[in-house]
Amino acid sequence: MMREIPISVLDLAPIVADGTAADSFRNSLDLARHAEQWGYQRYWLAEHHSMPGIASSATSLVIGYIAAGTQKIRVGSGGIMLPNHAPLVIAEQFGTLETMFPGRIDLGLGRAPGSDQLTARALRRGLASGGQDFPELLSELQAYFDPARESDYRPLGVSAVPGEGLHIPIWLLGSSGFSAELAGKLGLPFAFASHFAPDYLLPALELYRRNFQPSDVLDKPHAMVGINIIAADTDEEARRLATSQQQQFLNIIRGRRGQLRPPVDSMEPLWAPHEKEYVLKQLSYSIAGSKQTIREKLPYILEQTGADEIIVAAQVYDHNARLRSYQLVSEAVQSAN
Known part of the structure; x- marks a missing residue:
């Protein structure tokens, strides 16, 4: 039996082969509108840079576009890579979004660059690189929303307008134990990226729960898990659709970047045995199949x-x-509930 559980959408705003970023944005909005009808709770977009197959680099702008075209679904970041930005800028951007769409905005934060190190240097310039200062950046960001919060990092006399006094849920995102432990100590909700980094999922969740300290946000741990689920009317068709994602991971380990490729009937001619093993391992928290x-x-x-x-x-x-x-996933979960 499947226990009742909220489901959400993580949209990487894919740019497909022979497609454009404009197509991607239109498709994302269409998916968000359908997801709202199908009962999905959140619609999150991820920050990536210098990637020809992902259109959501200006994540806050895309969140505003999706929120403006929907009615009630929560829209947010999965996530904003905070070391790429000055905390004041993120406070102002999400303060603006929350002011425009009250009660509907989530702020998920990560500490990775969302790209390679060369792109990270282009993004961060004078900012500290590597994400080591993530706790300090987070403390400063929280203090812009709540000036009464103690922080050694928010400059005196500087305010986020809009932003100050707004209650925007902050999530910490991660694929290792760093953010898991920090989220637990701060009493924040935590989301783990098991859809591409499954190895540390269970230890990270245990670390989060073991270190959890109640806060004014949460009185007990709250964890979200990312899963790749590709559904179709038959298992065979779902497995075929999933080959686009497998090709994407294969290109990543080969150091190639490109747009999302069409599905193929078989991956066997495309990968070597060791590549197949690695890709399937990285996609171990994945399901491809029918509703059943x-x-x-x-x-x-x-x-x-x-x-x-x-x-x-x-x-x-x-x-x-x-x-x-996404429709079939919703139906599968709702019928099981």
């Missing part, structure tokens, strides 16, 4: 992780097939 297959496999992940929410990534080449995938 999702109903059979998802409860195991929920039981294993104890997740309070799941957020679903689906790198599907064809937009209509992507819509159908």
Whole structure:
């Protein structure tokens, strides 16, 4: 049996082969509108840079575009890579979003660059690189929203307008133990990127829960787990659709960047045995199948992780097939509930 659990969308705003960023934005808005109808709780977009296949580099702008085109679904970042930005800028941007769309904005924060080190240097320039100062940047950001909060990092006399006094949920995101432990100590919700970094999922969740200290935000731990779920009317078709995502991971380990490729009938001609092993390992928290297959496999992940929410990534080449995938996932979860 699958316990009742909120589901959300993680949109990497894919630019497909022979497509454009403009196509990606239109498709994202269309997906968000459908996700709202299908009962998804959140619609998150991720910050990536210098990647030809991902359109959400200006994440705050895309969040505003999605929020303006929907009615009630929460829209946010999964995440904003805080070391790339001055905390005051993020406080102002998300203060503006929350003012425009009250009660609907989430601020998920990560400490990775969201790209390679060369791009990180181009982004961060005079800012500290490597993410070592993430706790200090977070403290400064929180103090802009709540000036009564003690922080040694917010400059006196500087305010975020809009932003100050607004209650915007802050999540910490991660693929290792650093953010898990920090989220626990600060009493913040935590989301783990198991959709691309599964190895440390269970230790990170244990570390988060073990270090959790109640706060004015949460009285107990709250963890979200990222899962790749690609659904279709048959298992065979779902597995075929999933080859676009497998090709994307294959290109990453080969050091190649490009747009999301069409699915193929078989991956065997495309990868070497060691590459296949690595890609499948990185995608171990993934499900590709029919509604019945999702109903059979998802409860195991929920039981294993104890997740309070799941957020679903689906790198599907064809937009209509992507819509159908998210619809089937919603139906599978709702029927099981």
